[in-house]
Amino acid sequence: MLFQLLIIICISTNTYASNKLVTLPLSITSLFQATYFYRNTTVPFSFTNCTGVNDADNSDPAENKLLKSRNASFISYSTEFKSLIDSNTTPKLIEQQPVSIPFAHEGGAYVPETNEVWFSANQLPQQNTNVSSINLTTNEVTLLNINNPINTPNGIKYFNSLVYVCSQGTKTIPAAIYAVNPTTLVSKVIVNSWFGYRLNSPNDVTFSTKISGKTFMWFTDPQVAYQQGFAGVPEYQNTVFRYDMLTGELRPVITDLITPNGIAFNQEETVLYVSDTTPTSDIAIVYAYDLTKDGLPMNRRIFSVSSYGIPDGIKVDKYDRVWTAEGDGINVRNSYGTLLGVILGYNLSSNGLISNFELKDNTVIILAQEKLWRLDLAQNVL
Structure with a gap:
């Protein structure tokens, strides 16, 4: 249909993550718990920048899962x-x-x-x-x-x-x-x-x-x-x-x-x-x-x-x-x-x-x- 030129930064296209499903609450699309977050318009939702989130946090908050979705095959909200x-x-x-x-x-x-x-x-x-x-x-x-x-x-x-x-x-x-x-x-x-x-x-x-x-x-x-x-x-x-x-x-x-x-x-x-x-x-x-x-x-x-x-x-x-x-x-x-x-x-x-x-x-x-x-x-x- 339409030709699009999408600029995606920080994405490796030389590798492919096989079966990896990340489950997120739908509420993350409207509420972040991070102390700071920012999303550039040239990147998808998964590449929202967050600070104040520890990727090694055992509680694994939604923001951590969002970061992990950058290398996933699927995001499930349901x-x-x-x-x-x-x-x-x-x-x-x-x-x-x-x-x-x-x-x-x-x-x-x-x-x-x-x-x-x-x-x-x-x-x-x-x-x-x-x-x-x-x-x-x-x-x-x-x-x-x-x-x-x-x-x-x-x-x-x-x-x-x-x-x-x-x-x-x-x-x-x-x-x-x-x-x-x-x-x-x-x-x-x-x-x-x-x-x-x-x-x-x-x-x-x-x-x-x-x-x-x-x-x-x-x-x-x-x-x-x-x-x-x-x-x-x-x-x-x-x-x-x-x-x-x-x-x-x-x-x-x-x-x-x-x-x-x-x-x-x-x-x-x-x-x-x-x-x-x-x-x-x-x-x-x-x-x-x-x-x-x-x-x-x-x-x-x-x-x-x-x-x-x-x-x-x-x-x-x-x-x-x-x-x-x-x-x-x-x-x-x-x-x-x-x-x-x-x-x-x-x-x-x-x-x-x-x-x-x-x-x-x-x-x-x-x-x-x-x-x-x-x-x-x-x-x-x-």
């Missing part, structure tokens, strides 16, 4: 999150490429026909058409040879035997949403215009089937490609669109977000989650919307605010927990927005950034730029 982690829950590195090749950046879509998760590369430092897959049986990673290559691919979603890929386009090739047959790898354009205007740069996509008895495709369409210099001047505002899969109607349904990014529904499709993200104005919010009987978003409210970085990819598990890729890792919240725990990203990539991921049964495929990780949880979540 028994619910802790139940997902056991002694075998350790991120396993599947593939690594040079830092200059962020091949595992976006997407994260499970494809049942091939038992694969598809994902896309970052468009920076150069534009590309790279969509890859990891086979969940063999862990083999493959660069897919899609017929009719998709320029600057981004968000990906599987629906009804097809894989839908957001193309951000270029200065000469219009942005679009493509549908790809996962068996033949033949792609076709589904939508590329709103009344003759070119799309901005579709970022993420999802589907609903329970609203008004219709099937809708929903996607965020921010002006990110123009802002990053590889697309032309935008022809309309940042928008969230709803596309009727039967009639072909493309309708703007949200137009007041700064930079709409991730998008997902709860299991009953009664709540729509959309992240609003831009590094330049410090917006890092996931909004929740109810839906009218006609399938229009209403009652916008703040669901969560990221304490570090921006909320990029969003997934909702079978328990309606909301998982978001943020600056410190994958944050897991319950349906009320309470933070349950974090899969930490400090040591998973060179800059600590996880843009997206995918959930399948008990497996989390983590897209960490130049590294691809697999995490097998103690419980099925989807």
